[in-house]
Amino acid sequence: MGMISEFKEFIAKGNVVDLAVGVVIGAAFGKIVTALVDGIIMPIVGALTGGVSVSDWKHVLTPAQIGPDGKALVAEVAIKYGAFLQTVIDFLLIALVIFLFLKAYNKMRKPADEAPAAPSEEVLLLRDIRDSLKKV
Template sequence: MGMISEFKEFISKGNVLDLAVGVVIGAAFGKIVTALVDGIIMPFISMITGGVNVSDWKHVITPAQIGADGKEIAAEVAIKYGALFQTIIDFLIIAFVIFLVIKAYNRMRAPAADAAPPEDVLLLREIRDSLKK
C-alpha cells in the first residue's frame, strides 16, 4: 500500500505534469524543426553541392555485386554519413531555439534592478537611524 500512495503523491505533483507537457511540446517542436531542415535548409545545401541529396551522402566500402541476370547478388557496404549530418543540423537548430527561449524566459523572470525599496522599509530605516542617535 505504501508504494501506491507514494506513486499517487508523485503523480499529483505539478512537476510531473509540467514535464509531460514539455515532452509533448518538445516532440511537436522536433517535427517542426525536421520539416524546416528537410524542406528549406537541406535543399539549399543540395543546391550548393550540385543537386545531391545530403541524406544520400555515403562512402561506399564495397559496391553492390550484380549477377549476369541483372539481379543484385550482394548489397553494397557503405558508411552513410549524410543522415548523421542532417540529424546534427536538426539538433543544432533545436538547441539554438531552446537557448533563445530560455534566455527570453530568464530575462522575463529577472527582477528589476532599479526597483526602489517599499515605503515601509524606508520608514523603518529612518526609525532605526534616529534611534541610533
C-alpha cells in the same frame, strides 16, 4: 505507506505534469524544426553541393555486385554519414532555437530592479553616533 499512495503523492506534486507538458511540446517543436531542416535548409545545401541530397551522402566500402540479369548479387557496403550529418544539423538547430527561446523567456521573467536593501542596524547606529558627534 504503500506504493500506490506514494505514487499518488508523486503525481500530485505537479512536477510530473510539468514534465509531461514539456515532453509533448518538445516533441511537437522537434517536428517543426525537422520540417524546417528537411524542407528548406537541406535542399539549399543539396543545391550548393550539386543537387545531391545530404542524407544520400555515403562512403562506399564495397560496391554492390550486379549479376547478368541486373539483380544485385551482393549488397553494397557503405558508411552512410549523410543521414547522421542531417540529424546533427537537426539537433543543433533545435538546441539553438531552444536556447534563444529560454534566453528570451528568462529575460522576460527577470524581476524589475529591486529597491536597495535597507541599511543594517549597525550602519544606522553608526550614523546616529556620527550625527551626535557633529552636534557637539
